[in-house]
Every structure is written in C-alpha cells, then in structure tokens.
Amino acid sequence: DAGITQSPRHKVTETGTPVTLRCHQTENHRYMYWYRQDPGHGLRLIHYSYGVKDTDKGEVSDGYSVSRSKTEDFLLTLESATSSQTSVYFCAISEFTNRRYGYTFGSGTRLTVV
Amino acid sequence: AQSVAQPEDQVNVAEGNPLTVKCTYSVSGNPYLFWYVQYPNRGLQFLLKYITGDNLVKGSYGFEAEFNKSQTSFHLKKPSALVSDSALYFCAVRDKGSQGNLIFGKGTKLSVKP
Numbered sequence: 213d214a215g216i217t218q219s220p221r222h223k224v225t226e227t228g229t230p231v232t233l234r235c236h237q238t239e240n241h242r243y244m245y246w247y248r249q250d251p252g253h254g255l256r257l258i259h260y261s262y263g264v265k266d267t268d269k270g271e272v273s274d275g276y277s278v279s280r281s282k283t284e285d286f287l288l289t290l291e292s293a294t295s296s297q298t299s300v301y302f303c304a305i306s307e308f309t310n311r312r313y314g315y316t317f318g319s320g321t322r323l324t325v326v
Numbered sequence: 327a328q329s330v331a332q333p334e335d336q337v338n339v340a341e342g343n344p345l346t347v348k349c350t351y352s353v354s355g356n357p358y359l360f361w362y363v364q365y366p367n368r369g370l371q372f373l374l375k376y377i378t379g380d381n382l383v384k385g386s387y388g389f390e391a392e393f394n395k396s397q398t399s400f401h402l403k404k405p406s407a408l409v410s411d412s413a414l415y416f417c418a419v420r421d422k423g424s425q426g427n428l429i430f431g432k433g434t435k436l437s438v439k440p
Contacts, residue, residue, distance in 0.1 A: 245427050254416060254430040255370075262425040270427065302369065306426060313377055315360070315428060317370040 215239040218303050218318035225325055231290040233321050235303030237283075243306040244286040246270075246278065248299040249320075255302060261286055293325045328353045330419050332431035339407045339438050347402040347434045349417030358420035359400040360428065361391055365413045373415075376400060387411070407438045 216237045225231050235244060243262055247255040257270030259278040267278050275297060277289045290297055303318040329352045339345045351357055358377050362370040374385025381393045391402045400417060414435050418428040 243426055247430075252432060254432040255418075255428075256430070257427050260425055260427050268425065304428075308426060313358070314372065314375065316372075317362075319369040 216303060216305050216316055216318045218301075218321050220321060221319065222322045223324070225293050225323070227294060227325055228292050231293050231323065233288045233301055233303075233323070235286040235288070235318060237286075237305045239305055239307070239316070240283060241305040241307050242283075243308075244280065245304040245306070245315075246276075246286070246288045247302045247304065248272065248297075249302060250299050258288065258301075290323075293323075295325050297323065298325045299323060328419065328421055328429055330417050330429055330431040332415075332417055332434045334434050335432075336435045336437065339436070341409050341438055341440050342406050345404050345407040345411070345436065345438070347415050347417075347436060349400045349402065349431060350398050351400060351417075351419045352398065353419050353422065355422065357400075359391075359393065360418045360420075361385065361389070361400075361402050362416045362418065363387075363413050364416065364433075370416065373402070407436075409438050409440055412436055412438045 219234045245260045246258040249255045256272045258276050261267045261280040279287045301321045304315050306315045331350045360375045361373040364370050374383050376383050376393045384390045389404050414433050416433050417431040421427050421429050
C-alpha cells in the first residue's frame, strides 16, 4: 500500500548482531503496530505505538524494542538477533474515525538470522 | 482471553464451486471482525470487515462473510471459486483490551483446483 512502506524488504544477518527495521507512513495515523508472521502462528503482535514516544509491549515482545520519535516512523530493533527471530515482519497502521475504521499493512520484511 | 480460531489449516475447492473458510471468535461485547488475504511473498490485503449493521458483509473480489453472534462465527464465503483465489486467508478481531491491535487466527490456506 502506498501509504506505508517497510525497509529493508529482505535482510540476512548474523546471530548476535543488532538489526533495525523501519516502518514509514504518509497517512498521519496515530496507531502503528509491529507483527511477526510464522507458519502455524498467524501474525502475532510484537509492539505497538499510540503516539509519538508512546509505545507498549505486545504478545511476543521479548528481544525487541521500538521507538517512535515522529508520527511517520516506527522502528523495530532486535538488540542481539537470534535464530528464533527469523521471521517475516509486518508493520501496520490504523485509523478509527466515524468515517473510516481499518488497518493497512506494509509489504513486510523477511529477516533471516544465520 | 480474546481469541480467533480458524479450525481448518487448508481448504481445497474445485474451480466454480462455492467456498467457505471458517472463523470463530471469542471476545467480550460486540466484536470488530476482519478478513485479510495474503498471496505468496506479499503483504496482507483487506477483504472485508464487520463493525456493525447487516450481518452479511460484502467485500472485495466477490467475497462475503456472515456475522453470526449466537455462534460467534464470521465465515468467509464466495459463490464460485477461482483458481486465482488460492492464497492464505486470515480472520482477525480487534483487541478491546489494548490500543486497538488485531488478534489474528493462524490462517487457512485455500487451494482452488481447475
């Protein structure tokens, strides 16, 4: 979707190295989310943000941190990557108004930790 | 705890036949329900949602879903399947206990054979 982009699209990294994934939106939505997708688990919430510098943990937050210094960017950091963090990561934005209520997902980042 | 269940890992349908992908949910109060589709190596695409109103919701690509409160179900349906409908389908419900993130089912792989 044109309103949300993720970078990089693919990354291979070594165990123990730090990794940062970026989510950028042009929609000015308040809420942003990071999910990971794994076979047999669907999508699981890692962290979310409800405003600049306002973030909280999701279901699978261990080993991850996030930052949101401006409305349009939401960064996900793996402080020390492990093989269990090999996954596809999706960012999402959401809007809840009387006219619109929905979520838009980025194209995903495929991360491989070797 | 709030949850979504997709009881079938895979659904196989012949082209031209009707298809159903099942979803049941567990959430307090009135649910906000969503269906997404994911094609291989792609992000999630929105199909339809139920927020309020008519129990039969029509969405993209000829899909529809019926909200059944007594059975806590939100099954996805299409009258005549296409080979191009083959993909991974996710049902999701909005988490009312946090800042509005989606809780996903594990996904159902739909395979439509010619």
